[in-house]
Amino acid sequence: MKIQIPTKLPLLDLIRYLKDIGWSIAEHPNDKLIVFRGPLNDFGKPLEIAIPKNDEYQDYNSRVQDALRIIGILNGKGIQEIVNEILLTSHDVFKVRILDTGDYTNSIPLPYATNSLRNIKDLFVYGACSEQVSLPYFDKPLQVGINHAHLCRFGHTFEGSFGLAIRSPIINDYIQIEMFEERAALPFERKVMERIIRGIELLNQSVKADNGDILVNSYDVAFNSRMCESLLELSANKLIRIGLDIEWSPKFEVSDDIKGKNGWILSEASYKVLEYAAEELNKIEPYNETVVGNIVTLHSNKNPMSDEDFLRQATIKHEIDGKKVLIKLDLDKKNYAIAYEAHGKGVPIKASGILFKKGNTWRMIDVTGVSILKNE
Structure with a gap:
């Protein structure tokens, strides 16, 4: 199998990976190197790996290759497996496969490639928008969505019809990962990816049940109309089948409702649901309102009194x-x-x-000024 090693492995991901597998940073007089100490060799001395402190140094790639070979021998793993583990240290990887490429197995027309990248970008932009404010549609992207797209990286293309990978950070500041792990909380970046994958899974369920309202009624945790449209446009007028896959970083647990879900194929039935959902979500008209009433039910998927940033429902x-x-x-x-x-x-x-209404269901978001009233 051909080994797919990026031109340059991210230095921060490599450092974190070495720490995760038990190597520790040692003091070294050369301030241009980061030296890691690992398990003991046959003479009772710790093995060492030296990595350039800057990935722009000329010998960075060759030093990294040496490190990968050593790690592979010690852990009984192939270099490709180690590379994949390093890339998942701080990122989730979203893969898109263009299944209908005509007479050219490993290429697609340039105009379609340009549009595809724009549509995939919009999926992440508007996914972040909905994670910030779970509206059914957006007239234009919020700044949070634009910022999130800048954090995502376009990875290498891969074989299998025509495929490309998007590396989405699980957090925008790697130094703070430990803080999130200690609190067992999901960072915003992982929540965006979970929203995208949840939307794809609910789309799949909608197709199987022949019921587009499954996707429509889940916009608070899945797709808004712009996300539906981005996948719809990726199909090139519903002519091209799309394969979607996800590789999760092991740093955070995946939510139960999408854990183990993978390998979706979007086809004509999928595009019909997406078209219906986009139209229905665009019909919902939110407006500012103040409401008064007694609590009927309270609901929370997690401990409602925890400090984790998630929405509870009443x-x-x-x-x-x-x-x-x-x-x-x-x-x-x-x-x-x-x-x-x-x-x-x-x-x-x-x-x-x-406040807005979908079908017979009323919902209020961006709730402020909650207060208790006395019974008269």
Whole structure:
């Protein structure tokens, strides 16, 4: 098998990988080198690996190749396997395979390649937007989405019809990874990737059930309309089948609902669902509102009182146009605690935010100003 080694392995990823497998940094008089000490050799002395301190040094690649060979021998692994492990140290890898390439197995037309990269970029841009504010659609990208796309890297192409890889960071500052691991919290960058993969899996479920509303009704945790459109446009007018795969960094656990899910193929049935979902999500009109009502249910997938940054949910009964409706509120830890207290006392709350309706379901996001009201 051909070994696919990037032109230059990221230095930070390599350093972290060596630390993860038990090598430690040792003091060295040459300030242009980072020296790692590992297991003892046959003479009872620790083995050493020297890596240039700057990946722009002329001997960086050759030194890294030497290090890979040593690690491979010690751990009984091939160089390709080690390279893959290093690349997953600080990134998730999203793979896109163009399955219908016509007469050219390993190439695609240049205009299609340009559009493909733009559409894949939009998938990540608007995925980050929804992770910041879970709206059904966006007129234009939020700055958080633009920033996130700049962090992602375009990887090497690979064989198998025509494939390309996007390396998405699991965190935008590698130094802070330990902080997230200690708190067992998912960083924003991993949440964006999980949203994308969850959307693909729900798309697959929608196709199997012949029910596009499965995808539409999950926009709070999966695709917004722009994400649907980006995959739809990737199909080149629904003519090209697309294969999608994910390789997760082992640094964080994958959420249970998508753990073990992989190897999707988008075809004509998938594009019909995406087209339907994009149209339906674009019809939803959010507006600012203040609602009042008693708590009916409280819900959280994790410990609601933990410091982790995720949304908890409360459902209240509120009157709109003379009718009693149930409204799902997305709450942070502080506002969830207020809702919990009100529920215990059996008193109503007041909340302000962005309200919208899909089908028979009302939902409020960006909830602020939650307060307890006294029963009159």
